[in-house]
Amino acid sequence: MTLALVRRRPGELPVEVTGFVGRGRELTRVDEALRQARMVTVTGPGGVGKTRIALRAAARVAGRYEHGVCLVELSELRDPELLPHTVAGCLGLPEGDSRPPLDAVLDHLRERKLLLILDTCEHLVDACAMLSDIVLHETTGVSVLATSRQPLDVPGEHICQIAPLPVRTTGGDAVDLFAQRAKAVDPAFEVHDGNRADVVALCRRLDGMPLAIELATVRLRVLPLEQLVARLEDRFRLLTGGRRTALPRHQTLRTAIEWSHELCTGQEQLLWSRLSVFAGSFDIAAIEEVCAGGELPREEILEALVGLVDKSVVQREGVDGSRYRMLDTLREYGAEHLVVRGEQAQMQERHYARYLKLAEDFDRNFLADDQIQRYHALREQHADIRLAIEYALAAPGKDHEAAALAGALWPYWHIAGLHTEGRYWYAKITDRFPGPVRERAWALAQSAYLGAFQADPKALEEAQECVRIADELDDPVVAGRGRVYLNLSLTFMERHEEAAEAADEAHRILEEAGDVVGLVTLETQIGYMRHLSGQLDAALEVCERGLRRLGEGSTEGWVRGYLHMVIGMARFRRGEYEQSRVSGTTGMQIKHELGDGVGLAYCLELLAWLAGHDGRHEEAVWLLGAADPLWAGAGARLGGTSLMEEFHQRAVRAAQDALGEHRCAELRADGAARPLEQVVALATGQEQKQLIPAPRAQSHDLTRREHEVALLASEGLSNREIAERLVISKRTVDAHLERILAKLGVPARGEIAGRLGELDG
Structure with a gap:
């Protein structure tokens, strides 16, 4: 028995052997880009699906090119000088041509209208850029569609950045891809309510990256889904052994990322490892503050960052693109290298110091005119605030640092609506400081404040303990703030006399301490307390005083x-x-x-x-x-x-x-x-009434008789026939039908049946 080897002709698009999931918007973007520009580059991190998208888009637009599409696959090419030879081969040019390969390629393309696809350009980026530029200048009917982890920077280049597949709580394209590929491994596999949470968790942990998801489904041959999710802590070891026919760079998650790492300069590799200390997004100021130093001076940060963005290791985000983020898989790879370099502890300490400074600046300048901007800057960095507290709590001998950071964030938790999380961290602090010390008192005070809004009776106990400790320590700021939050708890519990007593004591202490933040907070609460107790003139007076104080x-x-x-x-x-x-x-x-x-x-x-x-x-x-x-x-x-x-x-x-x-x-x-x-x-009256939805008709809004008439009309009976069937007058049926059409929101009786089906179905 012999096995015939069937090969594609050079330059021919491959036949898709697995289903294509999602990416409708991306395909449309590539299509539109090719209508507007002759040079289009599909960029994105390794394993995001650039090649699949480019090939599917090329197949869709092939009819626009008289001489079709030519695919040049470059993943196995290492010598940039051989690029023209490779293109010539894919175009089907004869080997024995005496002309230089580039001249032969240009002579062939000058009279053609064709889409030239250069797939996987990142390791040959200079050669691909030069070739593309020459082709575009020497021809009029050729367009170039490239895939690369970084742009080619060719004049007129249109970039189509590809992001990972979306992962939503209820599903999304990433979950659909997992389900499709898992079914190929196990035909009985289905995503259902019982396993959906695990599938979503897996796809989210893998950043919605198609390559990682496909590698994960292979493991379903030997691991149940729940065990697969549990083992993702070491995703690089787990996600190996992909398809034997896959390119080497796509057979394991690690090799896919190592391919990107090898393309980076030494400075870019160093910055990649140091950036792994961030949990969320970061801006250039954060990068310079945390990552600069030693072999990577501050003045070289920007160039290294540009390189990582170009190579799709770092993603730009935000309305103005001023913030950056790394996918979790790339961050974890960088973290491994950070440990190998021996810099993990140093970077973690710098990271903590940055977020302590931000929090303390916010606390110190809380009533400043730029309060709103400062808050939003903090909110964008919530993941890193959380990470900094976790680091201080986990590191030996840093309990005071953890207390300082959590303590400075007291207004942040409330503004962000993170009452439960804020109280979680304050409970951690009070556990670390069981004795009558300032750290415990301050944490109790802020937990009491957050707990009061949750109507938690424990908030009152926390405020009372805070006051006892602060009085014992003779700390007027903590003693005053503790009474402010004691007032709030008592007010919400409608114990107005005790609340007023706490407010009077707080006011005296805070005035003596010169704590303006505490005073204006208290005046707000006193105004609210007076409003509740019916002292409306007093409520207005104290609130107006608070505004004057600001x-x-x-x-x-x-x-x-x-x-x-x-x-x-x-x-x-x-x-x-x-x-x-x-x-x-x-x-x-x-x-x-x-x-x-x-x-x-x-x-x-x-x-x-x-x-x-x-x-x-x-x-x-x-x-x-x-x-x-x-x-x-x-x-x-x-x-x-x-x-x-x-x-x-x-x-x-x-x-x-x-x-x-x-x-x-x-x-x-x-x-x-x-x-x-x-x-x-x-x-505010800007959209008055337009936003209020009109009533939706329901079949049960019809009276019993109207419902009977509607059903008979939907069966095709005339008004007279309905009248005879129900033993009522035709005039009554006419009136009923007018009301039925109005209630159901349909213009004619012929639409009654369909509308009833919509409403009752």
């Missing part, structure tokens, strides 16, 4: 937003509705700009009350719905008092009476699903 023209967001919110609530209770709306809207806009979810939820609550009072019940319940995910996301509760709950329920009941429970539920769900930008636009 200064006219202040752009601080946290305290100022809450002060406007309390002023709005007090004015609402005084019947000053227009002034209340102005204050509530101002507070909402400030809190939205800051990103304070809980503060924004309070303001939306107030604006919902105002809408309900004006009879705008649809808007009222829609705004309440918009606040729902904000409360839930922070694990917080509305106000924590019966008075706030009373106003809330009053708005809900009025809406239900006016609209019905079904319509209210529909509106509330719609509000909860809307982006906050739309919510703020409606609440």
